Amino acid sequence: DGGITQSPKYLFRKEGQNVTLSCEQNLNHDAMYWYRQDPGQGLRLIYYSQIVNDFQKGDIAEGYSVSREKKESFPLTVTSAQKNPTAFYLCASSDSLRGNTEAFFGQGTRLTVV
Amino acid sequence: AQSVTQLDSQVPVFEEAPVELRCNYSSSVSVYLFWYVQYPNQGLQLLLKYLSGSTLVESINGFEAEFNKSQTSFHLRKPSVHISDTAEYFCAVSDDTGTASKLTFGTGTRLQVTL
Numbered sequence: 001d002g003g004i005t006q007s008p009k010y011l012f013r014k015e016g017q018n019v020t021l022s023c024e025q026n027l028n029h030d031a032m033y034w035y036r037q038d039p040g041q042g043l044r045l046i047y048y049s050q051i052v053n054d055f056q057k058g059d060i061a062e063g064y065s066v067s068r069e070k071k072e073s074f075p076l077t078v079t080s081a082q083k084n085p086t087a088f089y090l091c092a093s094s095d096s097l098r099g100n101t102e103a104f105f106g107q108g109t110r111l112t113v114v
Numbered sequence: 115a116q117s118v119t120q121l122d123s124q125v126p127v128f129e130e131a132p133v134e135l136r137c138n139y140s141s142s143v144s145v146y147l148f149w150y151v152q153y154p155n156q157g158l159q160l161l162l163k164y165l166s167g168s169t170l171v172e173s174i175n176g177f178e179a180e181f182n183k184s185q186t187s188f189h190l191r192k193p194s195v196h197i198s199d200t201a202e203y204f205c206a207v208s209d210d211t212g213t214a215s216k217l218t219f220g221t222g223t224r225l226q227v228t229l
Contacts, residue, residue, distance in 0.1 A: 004157075006157075040123065040221055040222075041221055042118075042204060042219040042220055042222050043158075043204070043219040045216055048216055058216070090158065092158075097216070099145075099146045099208035099209045099210045100146045100165045100208075102148075102163065103158075103217060105150075105157035105158040105159070107156055107157045108155070108156070108157050
């Protein structure tokens with residue numbers, strides 16, 4: 001089955017640690033995205049990538065980093081510089097960055113700082 | 115810049131009753147509009163979308179939405195809801211300006227269907 005796989009589903013991080021969230025897609029999509037979801041705030045764009053080895057900051061990129069070394073993979077690192085990292089993180093992909101293209105979402109990773 | 119407003123954070127409704135989830139957007143250019151549904155601890159699934167053409171769009175599970183350009187709205191409706199419709203619903207907008215177009219989401223409406 002084609003789709004987007006995010007792992008792990010739950011992740012606990014100590015303050016001051018960096019953690020990496022995995023996102024893999026087998027839809028052969030060019031564009032990939034990371035969103036952060038907080039209660040009552042909807043989804044906010046962290047980073048997006050249109051092509052391998054290229055990515056752009058979204059609205060809330062501070063404290064996060066990404067890489068796009070392979071078309072199917074777009075891992076997100078939450079660094080210690082992110083002041084409030086506890087949230088639900090969603091990875092998505094689409095066939096292109098054109099506005100009329102449907103985005104497909106993974107099942108999410110819930111990150112909790114302990 | 116574009117934005118989406120979902121005025122109702124929660125909508126309680128009895129099973130088999132009709133429901134309307136409101137969505138208003140602002141944009142200076144032509145837009146594409148989407149409704150996504152999210153079940154607890156899950157990702158988002160596309161429910162329906164307006165790209166062009168007929169302003170009334172329908173989903174396979176009985177939801178419909180109407181694009182109203184003059185009122186900048188894209189309200190979601192269902193004539194008779196089921197318990198299984200309990201979920202959070204997100205309205206989103208995108209356009210084709212520039213080299214990168216990406217979705218802007220509303221804050222979501224939690225639909226709670228009870229017996």
